[in-house]
Amino acid sequence: MSTTDVSSTPKIQQVHAMKDNTTTIDPTTVRLADITIDPGIQQRADGLDSATLEDYRRALDTSPAWPFPPVVAFRDGDEILLADGFHRLRAAGDCGRSEVRAEVRTGARREALLYAVAANADHGLRRTDADKRRAVETLLADPEWAERSDRWIADQCRVTHPFVGRVRKALVTVTSEDQPEADVEALVTVTSEPPAKPAPKVRKTADGRTMNTANIGKRQPQAEPQDPDAPAPTTRRRPGDPSPAVVAQQAMIDAGTAIREVTRHRETIQQHPETAPQLVRAAVAMLAWLAPLVEQEGEAHA
Template identity: 50%
Template sequence: MTDLVPIDKINISGGTQSRATLDQDTINDYRDALQAGATFPPVTVFYDGSHYWLADGFHRVHAHIMRRVSNIEAEVRQGTCRDAVLYSVGANASHGLRRTNADKRRAVETLLEDEEWGKWSDREIARRCGVDNSFVSRLRKAVTVDEPQSERTYTTKHGTVATMQVANIGKAPPSGITDQWRAEAADSLAGGREQSDPVAANRNAPCSRPHRADYSGDNEWYTPARFVEMARSVLGQIDVDPASNDHAQKTVKAATYYTAETNGLDKEWNGTVWMNPPFGRGVIALFIDKLVQEYGSGRTTEAIALVNNNTDTGWFNSLFNHSTAVCFVKGRIPFYSPTRPGGPGLPQGQAFAYFGLKPVRFFEVFSAVGNVVNMMKPAHAAHVDEDLPLVKEWLSKAAA
């Protein structure tokens, strides 16, 4: 069924976007075409009785938002967020903006990392995502190095679905490693990389799960005040902290902040933003997509996001491509907990991503703790007159 759907009713931050990143040039082209009177094919949404989950047409929706169009023609299908995700991974395989290898990788990883879909055969995942079997096979090996599957489903020659236990194939349990040790190791990592899956946890619940599922003290690690004050010196003030809690605000002191209960993903982020999002796989992408959306809309005027430097992920590439400057921290940030000694034992370093028109100021402050990369690019073309003197100053400093 095709219908006109209010754009503000369509959920575009619910984790149903399967591309590695949206292409700003394409969005701008669509915006200009709309202004010239062009019409586009309907987008595809899934309606669960409460939410319209966008499954196909993210570039078109963003172009309509930029043109301040209130409604958009949509093919409305009955289904949940998971239905939208499953549809999205195969979208654009044969139409629309051509998918990049990173887009295909993100689509496949979306299924592989899901508790249910990850048990499907390589052939079935390849069919759903519109890719080759060997591509899925290579990615499965990559994503299961640290989290081996215990089961995999397959279709028998009789057409029935069976389940194979695969956890112990070709492996022997290491001597001396107990269940207690495994549990303690998992708990140690939980503070920095929450392991909950926002999509698989509840098929009928909204995909945009709140910031952290568990706000118990042992699972919370906080940013040292030094780094928050560095961000404040760049931003001037912190208007919004969308992923926080009461304890963190003793340091951040944002005018507005959102917690697990109030869910910042459902709110507008107006003004300057400081964000230390949950590092859990799948969850962090929701906050990055939301930040890119809020900055692109103009509601967020400046922002600094603190993330792990997972440069091989789709969400990090989205952050990298849409930000103004990025600081790759030298060493690792000593996150702290009020209830536990030591740090969370994160297995990688961190990065600060800056969105705004003061890259030189960001460089002056954050070059003290890491290597800063200037990302001025056409995505900021709307502010080119304001950016130009900053870019000239940046280049003169870099040449010195």
């Protein structure tokens, strides 16, 4: 199978040029059996769309020739990785086609992935916000690409840089080097500022000194003498304090929020299965941390 030569620039720069349509690749006929489908490269958050597949099957059934734009794939040695055209390729297989028209470019999985994050920005099934988020999170999951600016990532994914900023802030970073559960930390980006403390009340004295007058006139509590033989005091719920049930319910809500922050990155698990144990251990560690707090609160308000 023949492929068209591309420029000798670095591979990533080639991908940039391809997205800008400055490099022309002549389509060629490729056997479906020779194309590798990597689910981690596919950028649809909810997978393939059944209605779109049905439309493509009808078009293939009524046209003996290839009725779509060529799919885009990247060749690395003997492997050809699909980067754009997952619906077209699936529909072709469903209709019994053995060949497709494809633009075969030079590059490995990394180049295919960088191309895929902008796929369907201008053609095909319109991307949803979830699709765009998946594309941004794909680049942020890469240690090298995550160091790039929001504008650079936005250009690659064909989204706005404020959108990239929101996704970056919302990400939960799990730090684990195959450590025990007790050592797993879940770091959540906090965007709100702590409430400001009220300014102290001060006045000038006759000699020019500054005096804090906030506590003037307030009666200072005095410690009552304790009987060493008296039994330990029992903490009881005061009027207005939440009931143990309310405390426990709020703690579980907090736990659920923490778990959702972890599970919302299911796309990262799909793309990088090796990270799944880290995320699971982080969720378990969160629950282990919250459980004694719930028990303490329940005893304190009994």
